[in-house]
Amino acid sequence: MLLWWIDVAVSTAKEVLWYLQICPPPKPLDHPQVSPPSEAPQEKPPPPPTEIVIPSPAPSLxxxxxxxxxxxxxxxxxxxxxxxxxxxxxxxxxxxxxxxxxxxxxxxxxxxxxxxxxxxxxxxxxxxxxxxxxxxxxxxxxxxxxxxxxxxxxxxxxxxxxxxxxxxxxxxxxxxxxxxxxxxxxxxxxxxxxxxxxxxxxxxxxxxxxxxxxxxxxxxxxxxxxxxxxxxxxxxxxxxxxxxxxxxxxxxxxxxxxxxxxxxxxxxxxxxxxxxxxxxxxxxxxxxxxxxxxxxxxxxxxxxxxxxxxxxxxxxGINQSRILFDAKAQKPERVLYSLRKLSGDSEVYVLDAGEAIGIKEGSQFTVFKDLNVDSTPVGALVAHETSPFTTVMRRTPDSPSFELDKQGFALQTLVGNGEDLRLSIELNSRLLDVFQSVKDEMGRTDAAKRGIILVEEDENPDLIVAVEHNEVVFNITDPTCKKYGLERMPFEVPIDISIIYPILRGAADFYWLLHHTSKTNEGLLAKNVKLECFCLQKTGKWDKKLKPLLAPKGDNLIQDNGVMNIFVDDKSIYGFKITNEWKVPLYAALFYLDSSDLSITPYYLPPTAKANLVDESLPANDFLTIGYGSGGGRPREYYLRPSQDVDIGFLKLLVSTKYVDYSNLKQSSPFPQGHRADVVYQSERRPALWDTILITVVQRKRKSA
The missing domain is CATH 3.40.50.1460 (Rossmann fold)
Incomplete structure (x- = not known):
């Protein structure tokens, strides 16, 4: 790959980043060419009026x-x-x-x-x-x-x-x-x-x-x-x-x-x-x-x-993170966590959020005295010690001292260690804008943007960006996806950083959730929680609006190896059952992660409440159904895109002994664009445990006889 503005050939991503750092290219980032003389400028249109007033119509509520x-x-x-x-x-x-x-x-x-x-x-x-x-x-x-x-x-x-x-x-x-x-x-x-x-x-x-x-x-x-x-x-x-x-x-x-x-x-x-x-x-x-x-x-x-x-x-409700009376979801929300001073220590604070929601050592937060994120912050804290649901915080070296009455609120500004998307970019001069954007982002990660680090193709990347037929393609490296034949996302996009960049941001959030697991209890909680999936059938009964009532048929589709095979030609609909075999109640959230388009769809979310005083999702020795029965939610259908013979997704079940608000994890597909932005307050005795269960969903066409 030739960096034309300095006439230097490079062979690794690290070399590209180095030269971008010490010898920035001219703007715009285009290979020099002799441009034809521009045509004579047309007559300028009249300037707009000083003030344009467009009355907004009454809302259609x-x-x-x-x-x-x-x-x-x-x-x-x-x-x-x-x-x-x-x-x-x-x-x-x-x-x-x-x-x-x-x-x-x-x-x-x-x-x-x-x-x-x-x-x-x-x-x-x-x-x-x-x-x-x-x-x-x-x-x-x-x-x-x-x-x-x-x-x-x-x-x-x-x-x-x-x-x-x-x-x-x-x-x-x-x-x-x-x-x-x-x-x-x-x-x-x-x-x-x-x-x-x-x-x-x-x-x-x-x-x-x-x-x-x-x-x-x-x-x-x-x-x-x-x-x-x-x-x-x-x-x-x-x-x-x-x-x-x-x-x-x-x-x-x-x-x-x-x-x-x-x-x-x-x-x-x-x-x-x-x-x-x-x-x-x-x-x-x-x-x-x-x-x-x-x-x-x-x-x-x-x-x-x-x-x-x-x-x-x-x-x-699934849509609890929406703006009031607005069908458009806000993603991601700027989440405020409650904060309190540790008794007897004026320099140590406890954040009511921890590993379960992705807080890591080194994460940094801006502190506010109230829930108004537009007010003046009083200081900054860094995470020193994390546990499943709380984090011990200390002031950053450049933060002034500050006092809190009973509690404060913290907005995450820097993610901690181990949160990065491992990205490989093909050495192609046409992707120089992508290299430049990634370089600009490295070291400037905030709560809404998980980190991206550049690696070589042989250094276990999560995603590979390449050029093929004058379009950008996204190659999948996940071993499970490759095992079942999904090696590329079924989308090609123009070589346009305004389109590519949101996809990389969405990929960072997607792969974080995919890999998110508890490091503290070695799967203890998940051992007595069972996730099942069933085909649903009509019972022959109808409600008063002539809607058919559904019930499970057949065996659990999730195999002992954690794989669920679906033949999309059957046009079946599916429901889920989560069983809690513990003698204590649990909270649960279930997501579907689509490896082909990087969307994260909530199948079930617990409610939210002030101070997180929320009823448990899974009572002791009980179960929750999704898509049928009493548990709420809708049955699910799966499909293959016209260009696909196989598709891979993942069911991600998160369970915990304490309430965790996972609603801001959902995202629409970033192809071609995703949604971002708002402020949610999350506050914070049973053992502090959380866990995850990951199920691979393989979708295929049936082979002709």
Missing amino acids: FALIIGIDEYKDPGVPNLSGAVADANHVEKFLVDVVRVKPENIKHLRNEEATRHVIIEEIFRMESDARIKKNDPILIFFAGHGAFGKVESSSEKISMLVPYDFKPVCTKEEEGQGVLDITLERLLANLADMKGDNITVTFDCCHSGSGTRTDEYDPTYAVRSVDLPPDYMIPDYILSNARATKVPDKFAMAGLASHVLLSACKEQEFAQERDGRGVFTKALLGQLENLGSVDKITYQTLIARLPDLGVAQHPQCE
Whole structure:
């Protein structure tokens, strides 16, 4: 390879970097040629006006706002703040978000019967005004309840409509709006109108209103205490479920919507002084922001003030990292971690994040006193000692001393040791821009950009960039991919650094997650966690919207060697089951990593909550289903691109004894462009363990007989 501006031939990537460093090429980076004389310049267009004002249209958001204070049956205690909450939500939408009033359907008290609530959600499916991916909000303030199923000992959550009867009855009138019914309605709505759906519930979604020692009598609880003999008739469920009854409403990981709920499963949603404490805090935060287009669902919940009661709002759903009411995900988020000073040591701090999320020794962070990343930072810290979920930090040599009240917040600015993408670039002068960009990035890695180091082709690179037929190609070196015949990504791109560079950035994040494993417990946790995949079949049963219910058929497709073979010609659909054989509950996240396009797709994510007070994904000695049954999520299909006969992907299951927010790991394919940017607060007793399980997914065409 000839570096033409200094007339030096090079034979290694290190030589290229050296000469780029000491003898930078002229700009632009083009090989010198004799250019033809330019044509006479055309007459200049008139300058733009001093100010151009383009009025923004009212947002195309549609909402169903439900508030119930007064109940028909005297056995259901009335509330005093649910209607006020609904009215305030509607006012906020009209005054601040500028939603057209005709786009809002409101149900108050006697208007909010079971039939009407279900019918209004169903009606949105066929509303011609609602276009694909228009934002939809469903808000409910009122009572929740938890009832036993007639033919089993299991219980199921429900919303309590105006005409609910707290007695055992076989009649459909008087029943609650069951969580499975809502799940099906939302899934069908998402199929028709897209998954830009926000559901907000200010009610208890599990336990009874029984008072505890912690209960404050000045608060009212939004939950109905049902009699011991209360039963949900089997026929109510027969068209709304495929396997076991869900453990709670809308398990995290649902792809159809984002759920903001007032409390954890076993907590109380409470109201005081004529308002629900959750809705009042939520609207207060949004009103302070003055806008909904700059904050994600996760960040919104994380920024809520202390509610003053034992109530911890939750954020659930695959799309919880999206901007509010926006179908476009933000990637990656600028994540803020909570930070506290180590007792008795003024120079040592503890970060509430560790190895499980990728923090390494040498990682550097900027420190803020609050969650506002645009405020002035007070100092900088470097990671000295990492553990699974926490990191011991000290001030960097150039950081001033600083004081924190109770806690601070840290934004990662430099990744630590061992986080680099090993990249090999063909020695071709046409790739000089790529060499230059990689050189510029080396030593300047930040939290959103994992490191890239240049290596030779024989030094175990993760990826090889080369030129073929005047296009850039990306050669795969992963041994598993090569074993099954995938040696090149099925995309060729122009020799254009603006296209190539985002692909390299996406590759750095992709290969980091692929190789991310626990170094501290040698697979201990994974030994008693089982990941299974099944083909799904129709059960012959249908829900009320004529959607077929699914159940597993056949054996587990994941072999003992950790490989899952799929024949895409079968056009099968697949679901997953995660079983926890430990006697302690666990958290879980499941991703699919596509080796052909570098995308990272979440199949299941746990919810998020303020201070990370989140219900476990996997109760002790229990299981979670994905794509069928009660666990949420959608079944999956696999396909081969027209140019492929085989494709390789990886299922990456991450499990831990403590909550870890992995939602910012997802990414769209960087071919040709990916998404980036925002701020999420992540805070931080059981043994501190985390682990991963990696399954290879081999997709093939069947051979002709």
